[in-house]
Amino acid sequence: MDILIVKLSSLGDVVHAMPAVQDLRAARPGARIDWVVERAFAPLVRRCEGVDRVIPLELRRWRRAPLAPATRQEWRAFRQELQAQAYDAVIDLQGLTKSALVARTARLAEGGRRYALANRTEGSSYEAPTRWIADVAVRVPARSHAVQRSRELCAAALGYELPAQLRYGLHAEPHHNQDVPHRDQGVPDYEQRLPPHDQREPHHHPGEPRPCIAFVHGSSREDKCWPQPHWIELGKKLVAEGFAIGLPHGSDAERRRSEGLAAAIGPHAQVWPRLDLGVLADRLAGCAGVIGVDSGLSHIAVALDLPHVQIYNFDTAWRTGPEVPGVPQGRQRSVYGSPCPSLPAVWEAWRALG
Incomplete structure (x- = not known):
């Protein structure tokens, strides 16, 4: 099974999505998991256990000059890299128009589906295009911790029970002797x-x-x-x-x-x-x-x-x-x-x- 996670930013949100990846790995041990993220956060996602491919993009920078030749060229290169793999599940954990655009751009395998949040949760941003583009919109409790919201969306999308244990799977090499x-x-x-x-x-x-x-x-x-x-x-x-x-x-x-x-x-x-x-x-x-x-x-x-x-x-x-x-x-x-x-x-x- 090939799965694409769409969680572009910001830093805290990216970290909060990592336990959902660990849940996916436990529930679908043979799955391939790719992740689309803003380039600034890519070095951190590469340290997340179970992520096979990190696909960086720079929407924040591109939006400053959307019609510039360099922007169009970089978007085409990103789209080509994103569509190199067809996915059985594309899961938009962000819930914004920009993440919906990326989810829509991703290529589905035969029978593949796009999943997204069906509702806004208290204190979090949410934009309607994410559920318009999704094949399946998943409703989560309105008062949800950011970590649990992503975990519950992935569990509902792929039909597994939420594990009792929470792991981030973030690996780092301790830096000594400074x-x-x-x-x-x-x-x-x-x-x-x-x-x-x-x-x-x-x-x-x-x-x-x-x-x-x-x-x-x-x-x-x-x-x-x-x-x-x-x-x-x-x-x-x-x-x-x-x-x-x-x-x-x-x-x-x-x-x-x-x-x-x-x-x-x-x-x-x-x-x-x-x-x-x-x-x-x-x-x-x-x-x-x-x-x-x-x-x-x-x-x-x-x-x-x-x-x-x-x-x-x-x-x-x-x-x-x-x-x-x-x-x-x-x-x-x-x-x-x-x-x-x-x-x-x-x-x-x-x-x-x-």
Whole structure:
């Protein structure tokens, strides 16, 4: 059986679709599974277990100049690559006009069908063309976690029971031995994965490696961010317990914020270089844990099964947070507060992971 997954963006949505692929593999072990995704997210999808072929596209860029000769040429090349394989099932997990267009462009095998969501779920975007184009539109509960929505659509489309276990299947190569310059003494530290996750307070001696905690402080929405003084104080508390702090960034503004946080936290905080998502996932996998706002990188931390606290300024963790209804709770917690969670609340959530 040949299956095409259509989930183009954004980063968090792509991560939330990965468990559905693992369900498909378990239910249809002989199936071939391809995935269409925006090129920026392709390095991450290539690390998703069970995906045979990643088909990248750049709709976001193409829409800026839809009639340009380069756009038309690139679209033709994408269409040719997409239609090289005929599919028994094309499953649109996005529910938008752009994903419906891609699903419609895909080539069906004889007897093949296109599947899509029949309804909008609370807090999520949805556009009617996705169900107009589908051969089968599947209704899911209106109040659904993003992970479960994709899982339920795939299960209904191919007629299998939803597994009790949830797996993301995201594989990464832990990135070790990253120097964290000791500015005042010239002594290097190194990032390493904290071996057993219950060792929350490592005993550290000068010159020994420090396990790294990544701070995911950036978001595409400023109102999802956590106050910088909280990050600084949290960083100092973790450094005092023997950790190093890693500061990823995905934009110039986030880089400047990372630099400011590193300067304020002190010599055991390091600004990471800007990395593609695959390499960044590897680097996160080498950390002892992650504390972050509601963003794509935080969702990667969940998929990697890292100890993780996810910070919510809005009461939406039920929809996108690490705790998925009906699934045993792992090593991740969400913390909600208005206008934002307090530093003690985040600290206690982190301590509770041990």
